[in-house]
Amino acid sequence: MAPLASSGPRRQRNASCQAKNALLLAAYVKAPTTEARNRVVNANLPLVWQVARSEARRSSACFEDLVQVGSLGLIKAVESFNPSRGATLSCVAVPYIRGAMRQYVRDHCQPIKGSRNLRELHQQGQSLQQQRLHHGLAPLLDTQLAATLGCSLERWHEAVALNRALQMGSLDQPACGEGGEATALVDLVVDPQGVDAYGAVARADQGQLLRQCLGQLQSDQRHLLVGRVLQNRSWRELGAQLGLSGKVAQRRCQELLAQLREQLSPVLAVG
Numbered sequence: 001m002a003p004l005a006s007s008g009p010r011r012q013r014n015a016s017c018q019a020k021n022a023l024l025l026a027a028y029v030k031a032p033t034t035e036a037r038n039r040v041v042n043a044n045l046p047l048v049w050q051v052a053r054s055e056a057r058r059s060s061a062c063f064e065d066l067v068q069v070g071s072l073g074l075i076k077a078v079e080s081f082n083p084s085r086g087a088t089l090s091c092v093a094v095p096y097i098r099g100a101m102r103q104y105v106r107d108h109c110q111p112i113k114g115s116r117n118l119r120e121l122h123q124q125g126q127s128l129q130q131q132r133l134h135h136g137l138a139p140l141l142d143t144q145l146a147a148t149l150g151c152s153l154e155r156w157h158e159a160v161a162l163n164r165a166l167q168m169g170s171l172d173q174p175a176c177g178e179g180g181e182a183t184a185l186v187d188l189v190v191d192p193q194g195v196d197a198y199g200a201v202a203r204a205d206q207g208q209l210l211r212q213c214l215g216q217l218q219s220d221q222r223h224l225l226v227g228r229v230l231q232n233r234s235w236r237e238l239g240a241q242l243g244l245s246g247k248v249a250q251r252r253c254q255e256l257l258a259q260l261r262e263q264l265s266p267v268l269a270v271g
Contacts, residue, residue, distance in 0.1 A: 059105045073100030122159040
């Protein structure tokens with residue numbers, strides 16, 4: 001029971017930081033100057049450091065480099081922050097920070113050899129399928145698509161697998177949602193209520209558990225979730241790719257999110 005004695009001072013420090021942050025944010029909203037923005041950014045750099053430590057453990061990237069790119073993500077988060085939406089700055093900032101870091105890792109610390117050619121091959125295949133969709137034609141089967149692209153079926157499957165891996169690493173990246181809000185798939189599954197100033201960082205491992213659950217989904221289910229949340233595709237477009245109507249695709253996506261919340265509810269509960 002002795003360790004509980006320190007929880008009081010810690011809560012007081014957190015409350016003091018939150019109060020200071022609120023004052024700085026209010027000043028920036030009232031007068032959005034570069035100086036006011038930088039004061040908010042400097043006050044929230046510990047958030048960048050914590051995310052950078054976590055990301056440095058899961059990649060070969062240098063901690064200092066991650067802090068640098070993460071700070072740019074924090075700047076974007078501060079500039080896009082809207083206090084009227086009710087979310088704390090940290091809830092908005094963490095996807096920006098982590099997304100910037102993981103984008104840097106993918107661009108500069110890519111561990112998969114030949115991945116550039118595979119990414120280009122996958123982009124060509126996706127472009128071809130999109131062209132067929134726009135002309136009212138059914139998507140090609142994998143064997144037909146590989147033949148059209150002039151590659152083996154195994155090579156195409158490698159490109160698809162790499163794209164899936166990169167998508168799974170992008171679940172924390174903010175994507176443009178309804179109303180222009182930045183939304184990440186992790187944010188849609190995790191209950192957004194009751195998050196404290198640094199709660200999102202403390203729950204970083206929950207994103208990893210979410211990835212494990214997504215890896216167990218069928219490919220069409222993964223395609224539906226990733227296509228809607230990360231790629232911001234329309235329900236009609238996703239439905240056509242999966243042989244469904246737009247309304248059915250929307251309903252299935254919502255059902256999948258509900259299933260993930262239920263499956264992860266014991267872990268996602270914030271104490």
